[in-house]
Amino acid sequence: MEPPYLSITVRSTPRRFHRIDPIERSFEYGAAVLGSITAAAPPPLAWQGTLLGAAPVACDPSFAGIERIHLDDGAWVDVGKGWLAGADTLFARLLAEVPWKAREVPMYDHVVPEPRLSAWWGTGPSPSWPEEVTAMATALSDRYGAAFDSFGANLYRDGTDSVAWHGDRVLREQDSALVAVISLGTTRRFLLRPTGGGPSVRLDPAPGDLLVMGGSCQRTWQHAVPKTGRPVGPRISVTLRPGRRRGDPEPDVA
Numbered sequence: 001m002e003p004p005y006l007s008i009t010v011r012s013t014p015r016r017f018h019r020i021d022p023i024e025r026s027f028e029y030g031a032a033v034l035g036s037i038t039a040a041a042p043p044p045l046a047w048q049g050t051l052l053g054a055a056p057v058a059c060d061p062s063f064a065g066i067e068r069i070h071l072d073d074g075a076w077v078d079v080g081k082g083w084l085a086g087a088d089t090l091f092a093r094l095l096a097e098v099p100w101k102a103r104e105v106p107m108y109d110h111v112v113p114e115p116r117l118s119a120w121w122g123t124g125p126s127p128s129w130p131e132e133v134t135a136m137a138t139a140l141s142d143r144y145g146a147a148f149d150s151f152g153a154n155l156y157r158d159g160t161d162s163v164a165w166h167g168d169r170v171l172r173e174q175d176s177a178l179v180a181v182i183s184l185g186t187t188r189r190f191l192l193r194p195t196g197g198g199p200s201v202r203l204d205p206a207p208g209d210l211l212v213m214g215g216s217c218q219r220t221w222q223h224a225v226p227k228t229g230r231p232v233g234p235r236i237s238v239t240l241r242p243g244r245r246r247g248d249p250e251p252d253v254a
């Protein structure tokens with residue numbers, strides 16, 4: 001290699017719960033390779049489901065038992081324990097079939113892979129959406145009076161995967177916005193805190209649980225799924241939102 005020529009290679013280290021098949025990504029400027037990133041390929045992951053989770057996948061369109069937590073005057077989160085039956089069935093299907101990839105996020109003057117894998121299906125519902133996800137989107141749209149037409153999913157492979165404190169990028173520019181998160185797989189901590197700091201509210205969504213953040217939540221509050229040192233199995237979060245967001249990437253699933 002001759003100067004001026006910078007090559008950075010970042011490799012994922014093997015984790016307890018999954019096998020890494022490295023994919024090398026290079027960043028080039030003209031003829032020079034500026035760097036490369038090795039992203040994790042689709043797992044398989046060791047994972048054990050729950051007794052009830054293997055039922056057929058069905059959400060509860062009546063939203064019976066949903067509870068609203070008022071975070072402040074304008075922000076709230078609805079919690080629907082066990083809203084989705086058959087969470088393990090959907091988890092296994094998404095884990096196996098989704099083209100998971102590590103998105104790259106800017107970090108100072110370079111980009112790094114997000115410490116989780118993701119996929120986005122584009123605006124829908126479309127034939128590429130699993131029918132149970134379309135059913136969830138329809139139920140949410142009917143209840144909240146807005147079309148939940150944007151579907152994404154995140155895979156937290158183990159306790160070292162996480163998402164840092166954030167409000168949804170574009171939604172936080174809106175006075176009021178809705179984000180639904182359906183949890184599958186391992187129960188992980190889900191935290192909410194006022195933007196700018198303050199005591200956090202801790203939720204531990206179990207497989208099949210629904211969270212809907214609403215009102216000013218994306219603007220005046222932030223949420224996170226923190227890392228954990230405990231040896232935990234994988235978790236998938238299915239996210240449904242109204243409206244394609246400006247700056248969304250191209251769909252990963254056509």
Ligand SMILES: O=C(O)CCC(=O)C(=O)O
Nearest residue numbers: 154163181190225237239
């Ligand atoms: O995985 C979760 O529960 C949260 C997902 C999330 O906040 C996001 O993707 O913006």
